[in-house]
Amino acid sequence: MSPAIAIAYLVAAVSFILGLKMLSSARTARRGNLYAAFGMLLAIVVTLLDQRILDFRYIVAGLVVGGFAGVLLAVRVQMTGMPQLVGLLNGFGGAASTLVAYAEYLRLSGDASITSFSAADVDQVVVSTIVLSVLIGTVTFFGSLVAAAKLHGVMRSAPILYPMQKQINAVLLAAALVLGVMLVAAPSLWYIPLAVIGLAAVLGVTSVIPVGGADMPVVISLMNSYSGLAGAMTGFVLSNNVLIISGTLVGTSGLILTDIMCKAMNRSLANVLFAGVGADYSPEEAAAEQKTVIRYTPEDIAYTLENAESVIIIPGYGLAVAQAQHVLQELASALMRRGVNVRYAIHPVAGRMPGHMNVLLAEANVPYDLLVEMDRINDDFQNTDVALVIGANDVVNPAARYKKNSPLYGMPILNADRARTAIVCKRSLNPGFAGEDNELFYLKKTMMVFGDAKATLTSLVAMMRKSVDS
Amino acid sequence: MSDALIISIYVFVLATFVGVEVISKVPPLLHTPLMSGSNAISGITLVGSLIAAGEGHGGVSVVLGTIAVVLATINVVGGFLVTDRMLRMFRAGGGRKSGGAS
DSSP states (O other), X not given: OOHHHHHHHHHHHHHHXXXXXXXXXXXXXXHHHHHHHHHHHXXXXXXXXXXXXXXXXXHHHHHHHHHHHHHHHHHHOOGGGHHHHHHHHHHHHHHHHHHHHHHHHHHHTTSSOTTOOOOSOOOXXXXXXXHHHHHHHHHXXXXXXXXXXXXXXXXXXXXXXXXXXXXXXXXXXXXXXXXXXXXXXXXXXTHHHHHHHHHHHHHHHHHHTTSOGGGHHHHHHHHHHHHHHHHHHHHHHHTOHHHHHHHHHHHHHHHHHHHHXXXXXXXXXXXXXXXXXXXXXXXTTTTSSOOOOOBOOHHHHHHHHHTOSXXXXXXXXXXXXXXXXXXXXXXXXXXXXXXXXXXXXXXXXXXXXXXXXXXXXXXXXXXGGGEXXXXXXXXXXXXXXXXXXXXXXXXXXXXXXXXXXXXXXXXXXXXXXXXXXXXXXXXXXXXXXXXXXXXXXXXXXEEEEESOHHHHHHHHHHHHHHHHHO | OOHHHHHHHHHHHHHHHHHHHHHTTSOGGGHHHHHHHHHHHHTTHHXXXXXXXXXXXXXXXXXXXXXXXXXXXHHHHHHHHHHHHXXXXXXXXXXXXXXXOO
């Protein structure tokens, strides 16, 4: 590598780091993304100057096809479909890493054909990094495809479980690693990399199918991390430091997000990946005691909201399913015009990927300074007149605080029950993903209003308009 | 072990620390753009794909390299664009702005 190219790669790596650093504030985030994109462009351009590149036809074709498809995906995706898209893109990154690492193996082996091996002496370290890169990249690709399929609804989102699942996955991984060691000992065994790819493909599928739809945010984060790691390993294969730096940044990012998601659900990563939560959905002790909810009309709700001084809105994914974000923001604006202090409380697992709810609300023109993360707003509920819960359930279930046998126990929740009044807008009394009945609904201070979120909110907005006019 | 490998390991370990420092300062508000943006950055594998696709001797690795160029380009272009699309929607101005669909 010429020094000029090496320095350009360093500039690219610095742009990535600066770009990620600027994501620490919503004000600078967009510019940060542009910095990172600039770094990528620079890295691509200087790579094209590399002397090893002799033929540009395939490169141009690949860039045009990929660029076109990328633009299409990015422009057409709906904000609710963001988790699938990120999952799919993770997968593509993983697949690219696998292909590059395997192509490098073929190049080292003489590259006459897949089955021949004419190289006299291949560095064992390089071979071992090739194995790791191929393994991680392939698991990322197939795992991400399954995750995206589950999120997109083309595959049943319920966990798929069978006996000895964990053990089978462990055997698959061990077999792939043993094959890898064999290849390092004898790099000319051309079929081994293909066998590793095959095993990794199976492992990618079997390690994601036992995870339920509600736990997909964790899987998407984990796959994000894997795609970075695969890139870093490819960097080791090619001795290319910009790949190592960027891949590692992404790897740590994915791991940190995975950790945040697990903490927000009070589950260990192992529990998310293996426990198959959502499979045995058993409403235990249901109807054991007769509990009553107090049902209110939208008129009651409008009156309560108008007379509140402070309102905290707790949106859940049900809000996005009902496509009610825009009308919710209309309601919030109407209240703010009357001098009501309105904020949104965002639980870390609201939505289908880390931070998803913020994007869904930003799309509905909710200013981001109204979006407050859980830890910063939870102490304010006790001084708040109304907590307005829309399309959320498990994240406001007080059982998480004390009910030790509940699947929710220990999960951090939003303190909706500590507000002076809680308004819950819900389709029915069905329990949430965890299958745990929500006692918030039965509290005396809770006003339940049943129906479609969008219809209810629309009628609330209409009522507020009327009372302004009169 | 070659010097290049030792240097790569240094880079890897130090980059991990940089990653933890930088990423842990990203607020939950921006975690989705963080994922899609970092996702685009992991498309840096494109650099390796370009060399594999352009070596010009018509071997299998060129075919694989070309497929890798397509996939990595989708990753890069799609990732950065969609991140920009999201970040464009994040606007400040609590209280004064009126909402509504546009």
